[in-house]
Structure formats: C-alpha cells, structure tokens
Amino acid sequence: MLFDEQYSGEGIVCLQSIKARSPSSKIWVLCLTPTIETPVGATGATVVPLTDLEAAYPNIAATKSTRPWAPYTQSLKPYLVEYVFDNYEDAEVVTYVDSDMYFWGDPSEIDTEFGSHSFMVTKRTGLTEGQTGVFFNGGCFTCRDDENCRELLTWWKGKVYQWCLWEDGPDGAYCEAGYLNVLRDEPTLFSGTHVCAHPGINTAPWNIRDYDLQETEGQLTVDGRTLVCYHYRAYTKQTEVFDASLMLDSFTEDIRLKLYLPYHDLLPMPEPSREG
Numbered sequence: 078m079l080f081d082e083q084y085s086g087e088g089i090v091c092l093q094s095i096k097a098r099s100p101s102s103k104i105w106v107l108c109l110t111p112t113i114e115t116p117v118g119a120t121g122a123t124v125v126p127l128t129d130l131e132a133a134y135p136n137i138a139a140t141k142s143t144r145p146w147a148p149y150t151q152s153l154k155p156y157l158v159e160y161v162f163d164n165y166e167d168a169e170v171v172t173y174v175d176s177d178m179y180f181w182g183d184p185s186e187i188d189t190e191f192g193s194h195s196f197m198v199t200k201r202t203g204l205t206e207g208q209t210g211v212f213f214n215g216g217c218f219t220c221r222d223d224e225n226c227r228e229l230l231t232w233w234k235g236k237v238y239q240w241c242l243w244e245d246g247p248d249g250a251y252c253e254a255g256y257l258n259v260l261r262d263e264p265t266l267f268s269g270t271h272v273c274a275h276p277g278i279n280t281a282p283w284n285i286r287d288y289d290l291q292e293t294e295g296q297l298t299v300d301g302r303t304l305v306c307y308h309y310r311a312y313t314k315q316t317e318v319f320d321a322s323l324m325l326d327s328f329t330e331d332i333r334l335k336l337y338l339p340y341h342d343l344l345p346m347p348e349p350s351r352e353g
Contacts, residue, residue: 078122079107079150079157080176085116086345087309088176092120099184103167107157109150123165130160137238144242151253152237154215155230162222175216177310178279179340182296182303187219187278195225195269198257199279212261213272215254216308217279225269232267233257276300281308282328290331297335307336314344 080088088106095102104122107130108114114124131138134156141149154173161168172187191197201214220226236256240246250256260270273279276288276299285307288299297304319341328337 078104078174078176079109079153080113081109081150082112084176085113086314088113089116089120090340090343091174091176091178091180092117092122094180095184096121098180098182102184105157105161105165105168105171107153125157125160130156133160133163134234137234140238140241148242148252151215152241154253155233155237158220159227159230159234162220162227168222170219170221172219173217174279174306175308175310177312178217178306178308179343180306182277182305184305186275186303186305190273190275190278191219191221191271194219194271195221195223196229196267197271197273198260199273201254201281201283211251211255211258213254213257214279214281214308215252215257216281216310217306218257221269223269225267229267229270275302275305277302277304277306279306279308280304282310282312285332285336286328290329290335292335307340309337309340312337312340314341314346317346 078088078091092104092106095104104120105125106117106122107125107127108117109127111126114126118124130153131141137152137156140152144152158171158173161171170188170191172184172191197219198213199217201211220230233253233256236250237253240250241253243252245251246255259266260272264270276284280288280299285299289301290304291298291301319338
C-alpha cells in the first residue's frame with residue numbers, strides 16, 4: 078500500500094479493516110509524505126519512507142521532476158513490492174492494495190485464490206479479446222518472491238520507468254496498469270500468472286452491478302462468495318451526512334446503503350487536494 082496525506086483517511090481506514098479481520102497480517106506502507114508516518118505506524122503497519130525507496134531506486138526517483146505527482150506515485154508499485162522482498166525476509170507473498178480499498182472479509186481468501194502461483198491480477202472491466210482499454214486493475218495484485226514474479230516485476234519496473242502518465246501512451250500503455258494487458262495479450266510471456274476468479278476480491282464500481290450483493294449474518298457476499306475487499310475508486314466524503322442521492326444514477330439502493338453508507342461513516346472529512 079502507498080498513500081500521502083491526501084488519502085490518509087482512506088489509507089488508515091483500510092489498514093484498520095485489515096487488522097480487524099486478520100490481526101496477524103504483516104503490512105508495509107510506503108508513506109509518500111513524512112506527515113503520515115506516525116499515524117501509519119500507530120496501526121501496527123511497517124512504515125517505508127519514500128526517501129528510503131527512492132534511495133534504493135534512484136532511477137525512478139529521477140522521473141519525479143518530469144511527471145505529475147499522482148502518476149509518479151503509481152509508477153512506484155512494482156518497485157515497492159521488490160523493495161519489500163529485498164528488505165524483509167518474512168515477505169514471501171505480498172498483496173498490494175490501493176489505499177481506497179476496504180476489507181469486508183478475511184484477507185486469507187486472497188491467499189487461497191492465489192494458491193501456488195507467482196503473480197495474480199484482477200480484472201478491471203469486461204473487455205473481450207480485441208477490445209482496447211485497461212483490462213486489469215493495478216489496485217490489487219499478489220506476488221510471490223520467486224523467479225517468475227521477479228522477472229515480471231523487473232519488466233514492469235522498466236516499463237513504468239520509461240513512461241507512466243494518466244493518458245494513453247505507447248504500446249497501449251496507460252499509467253502503471255495498462256502494461257499488465259500483456260498478461261492477456263501475451264499469456265505465455267511470464268510463467269505462473271493467474272487472473273483472479275473470485276468475485277469478492279477487488280470488487281469495485283466497474284463490476285459490482287454485475288453481481289448479486291447479499292448480506293447474511295452480517296457478512297456481505299457477491300454471487301454467493303465472501304466480499305473480501307471492495308475498491309472505493311473515486312469515492313470521496315463531501316459531507317458528514319451520507320447523501321445517497323449523489324449515487325442514484327450509478328448504484329442500486331442495496332449497493333448504496335450496504336456498501337457505501339458504512340464506509341462513508343468511517344471516513345474523516347478529506348484533506349485539501351494536492352496539485353499535480
């Protein structure tokens with residue numbers, strides 16, 4: 078996970094949700110600004126200062142002056158995973174999640190779905206073969222510290238070093254996630270990869286309407302499977318009181334009240350936006 082003070086509310090809530098459902102989970106957070114290091118550490122997560130990562134990878138740090146802040150931070154994802162593997166012996170399998178994720182279920186279900194694979198990614202949309210767009214989401218992926226995954230991370234690092242912006246780029250690139258289309262377009266390029274088939278892992282605004290959302294004995298499910306983690310992409314808390322009418326055109330009442338109202342109530346009012 079990585080975030081700065083702008084997303085500290087979402088990030089801390091995500092960390093708390095992981096700890097609530099899996100107290101023994103080991104978590105590493107790339108703190109993009111020093112101001113969040115203390116609150117992140119207070120959750121029990123291990124703090125990785127941005128200065129430490131940039132010292133380990135001066136090449137990607139050198140691109141910071143040439144890119145807007147947001148896509149620069151997204152380019153750090155493969156570097157962060159490799160950094161954790163290189164510096165923490167107990168990091169054999171690592172799942173990266175964006176800070177606007179919330180865990181409704183046990184994170185161990187991700188490990189079960191991952192199995193013995195080297196790298197697992199989640200679909201972003203229902204794009205079929207031949208269609209263009211970002212097919213996989215960079216907000217949730219799982220890595221094993223083995224030769225297969227290391228090869229993929231090295232390749233991915235090279236790509237985001239060359240180009241990483243929130244716009245269409247060379248060879249179908251789009252920020253950090255567009256490069257992962259290679260797992261669909263050239264499925265034999267890397268060994269040990271797996272596309273997550275669990276509907277409750279990285280469930281998100283782009284697919285939640287495709288599933289049957291239910292609540293049984295306090296546990297949310299999608300298509301009968303545990304809702305493990307939901308990606309609250311682009312959701313911001315604008316008022317203290319939840320206003321369901323803001324989402325009338327997007328989601329059913331069940332989605333608004335079962336998924337968004339509880340999350341809204343957990344979030345603090347956001348910090349002012351950061352430029353660039």
